[in-house]
Amino acid sequence: MLQRLLSTLWHLLPLPCCLCGLKSDTDYNLCLDCQASLPWQQHVCQQCAVALPETAGISCGPCLQRPPMHTQLLAAFFYQGAIESLIYHFKFGQGLDTGLVLAKCLYQYLLTKPRQRWPDCLIPVPLHVKRLRKRGYNQAAELGKHLACWLSIPIHLHSCQRVHHTPAQTRIAPRDRRRNMHGAFKVSPQFKAKHVAIIDDVYTSGSTTRELCRMLKRAGVETIEIWVVARAGLGSRSGS
Numbered sequence: 001m002l003q004r005l006l007s008t009l010w011h012l013l014p015l016p017c018c019l020c021g022l023k024s025d026t027d028y029n030l031c032l033d034c035q036a037s038l039p040w041q042q043h044v045c046q047q048c049a050v051a052l053p054e055t056a057g058i059s060c061g062p063c064l065q066r067p068p069m070h071t072q073l074l075a076a077f078f079y080q081g082a083i084e085s086l087i088y089h090f091k092f093g094q095g096l097d098t099g100l101v102l103a104k105c106l107y108q109y110l111l112t113k114p115r116q117r118w119p120d121c122l123i124p125v126p127l128h129v130k131r132l133r134k135r136g137y138n139q140a141a142e143l144g145k146h147l148a149c150w151l152s153i154p155i156h157l158h159s160c161q162r163v164h165h166t167p168a169q170t171r172i173a174p175r176d177r178r179r180n181m182h183g184a185f186k187v188s189p190q191f192k193a194k195h196v197a198i199i200d201d202v203y204t205s206g207s208t209t210r211e212l213c214r215m216l217k218r219a220g221v222e223t224i225e226i227w228v229v230a231r232a233g234l235g236s237r238s239g240s
């Protein structure tokens with residue numbers, strides 16, 4: 001009885017903002033001022049999310065010359081400042097509440113992009129079972145579950161598996177990342193979809209998603225989008 005009362009009171013309390021600690025005016029713990037101060041992406045290449053001059057077209061030179069396998073990369077933020085610490089807390093500090101805040105930001109960013117149709121399903125980048133056991137959750141799947149619920153799009157948590165336990169991409173040289181990922185994923189033979197969105201927390205050089213795209217294309221997927229919270233490693237297309 002007392003526990004229920006305390007729980008009700010707790011939920012009636014205004015949420016403190018996870019950045020400034022003041023009362024949050026949203027239904028999650030990030031106030032509108034702090035939200036506006038985050039490094040939102042503005043004019044960027046639609047395929048690799050590098051910043052472009054205001055006068056440029058929708059794709060950068062390297063993407064025009066050598067188009068990637070995915071049709072668009074939607075990253076809510078540049079990986080810098082407060083976003084870097086929020087993602088770190090989400091991934092390594094058991095910060096599932098921070099994951100909710102980041103998912104909400106990504107959701108709001110997705111809604112600002114005009115589109116004809118939404119993907120048939122969402123595919124979070126899978127973690128190898130060893131890393132999953134160590135962390136206790138897959139951060140990409142946590143983001144994906146929120147987005148799937150808010151957008152009413154099915155999420156596939158088991159159709160793609162990570163079959164190789166590869167070293168973390170950040171620990172190896174950019175030129176070795178592609179080789180490190182080769183054969184890392186397996187797509188279930190039952191998986192059928194034409195248009196999917198791969199979900200991850202951070203996009204760096206694209207070697208992880210490139211390998212997943214390769215396997216999804218082989219499984220018959222025609223259109224692949226990549227949705228991430230933040231775009232890191234700008235200036236290079238050789239690195240996760």
Ligand SMILES: [Zn+2]
Nearest residue numbers: 017020031034
């Ligand atoms: Zn705040």
Ligand SMILES: [Zn+2]
Nearest residue numbers: 045048060063
């Ligand atoms: Zn580009």
